Amino acid sequence: MTALRRLPVQVLLGGIALLWLVPTFGLLLTSLLPPSVIQSDGWWTVLAEPRLVTLDNYRAMFADRQLVDALVTTCVVAVGNTALLVLVSALAGYAFAWLPFPGRDALFLVVVGLLVVPLQVALIPIFSLYSATGLFDTAAGLILFHVAFGLPFGIFLLRNALLEIPVEVIESARLDGASEARVFTQLILPLSRPAIAALAIFQFLFTWNDLIVALTLGRATQPLTVAIFAQLRQYGANIDIIAPAAFISLAIPLAVFLSLQRAFTRGLLAGSTKG
Structure with missing residues (x-):
C-alpha cells in the first residue's frame, strides 16, 4: 500500500529526471555526429543510423x-x-x-x-x-x-x-596534550569531511x-x-x-x-x- 501511494511521486520525479537528461543526451549524440549530419538533421538521427557515430569531432577538439x-x-x-x-x-x-x-x-x-x-x-x-x-x-x-x-x-x-x-571530544583531545594544530588535522578535518x-x-x-x-x-x-x-x-x-x-x-x-x-x-x- 505504501508503495502504491509513492508511485505517483516516483513517476513524477522520473519524468522530471528524464526531461532534464534529454538535452544532455542530445548534446552527447550531437557531439558524435559528422558536421554534415548535424547541419541537416537532428541528433535523433543517430538512433536510426548508429553507423553515423564518429569520434572525429573529439579528435578535432x-x-x-x-x-x-x-x-x-x-x-x-x-x-x-x-x-x-x-x-x-x-x-x-x-x-x-x-x-x-x-x-x-x-x-x-x-x-x-x-x-x-x-x-x-x-x-x-x-x-x-x-x-x-x-x-x-x-x-x-x-x-x-x-x-x-x-x-x-x-x-x-x-x-x-x-x-x-561534541565539546567533550575537543576537550578530551586538549586534556591529552594535543596541540590546536593536531586537534585540527587529526580530529576536526576527519569529522567534518561531509x-x-x-x-x-x-x-x-x-x-x-x-x-x-x-x-x-x-x-x-x-x-x-x-x-x-x-x-x-x-x-x-x-x-x-x-x-x-x-x-x-x-x-x-x-x-x-x-x-x-x-x-x-x-x-x-x-x-x-x-x-
Whole structure:
C-alpha cells in the first residue's frame, strides 16, 4: 500500500529526471555526429543510423590548441581555488567554532553579512586592482577572486558543521596534550569531511561554470566557458567543435557531483540543528 501511494511521486520525479537528461543526451549524440549530419538533421538521427557515430569531432577538439589550453586552465582554476577555499574556510570555521577570541561573534556577523554581497559589484574595482598588481589575465588572479567571494559561505557552512562535534571530544583531545594544530588535522578535518565535500562541490561547480568573472578578469587566460563562447561568437556554424567541448564542460562537473553526492547530502545537513 505504501508503495502504491509513492508511485505517483516516483513517476513524477522520473519524468522530471528524464526531461532534464534529454538535452544532455542530445548534446552527447550531437557531439558524435559528422558536421554534415548535424547541419541537416537532428541528433535523433543517430538512433536510426548508429553507423553515423564518429569520434572525429573529439579528435578535432583536442587538436584545437585554444580549447585544450582552456580546459587545462579551467582545471587549474577550479581545483586550485577549491582546495585553497576549503583549507582557509576550515581554519576560519574552526576558529569561530572552538577558539574564543575578542570580537568573535561580531566578526562572524560581518562574515554572514558578506553573503549578500553580489560579486558583480567588485568586478570593476578588482579589475583596476589586478591591472595595477599584475594579477590581471592570470590563473592566480581568477583563483584568488573566487576564493575571496567563496569564503563567507565556506566559513558559515563549516563553522556550523564544526559546532555539531561534541565539546567533550575537543576537550578530551586538549586534556591529552594535543596541540590546536593536531586537534585540527587529526580530529576536526576527519569529522567534518561531509561538510567539506559539500563545500568543495559547491565551489568547484560554481568556478567551473563561471563566465562573467573570466570574461572580465582575463584575456589570453581563458577557461573553457570563455573559449566555447568565443568559438560560438566567431564561428557560428562550428558546431562540430563546440558540441564536444560543451559536453566535456558539462560531463566533468556532473561526474564530480555524482561521485560525491552522498557526502554532499550529508554536508548540507551538517549544522542544521545548531547556529
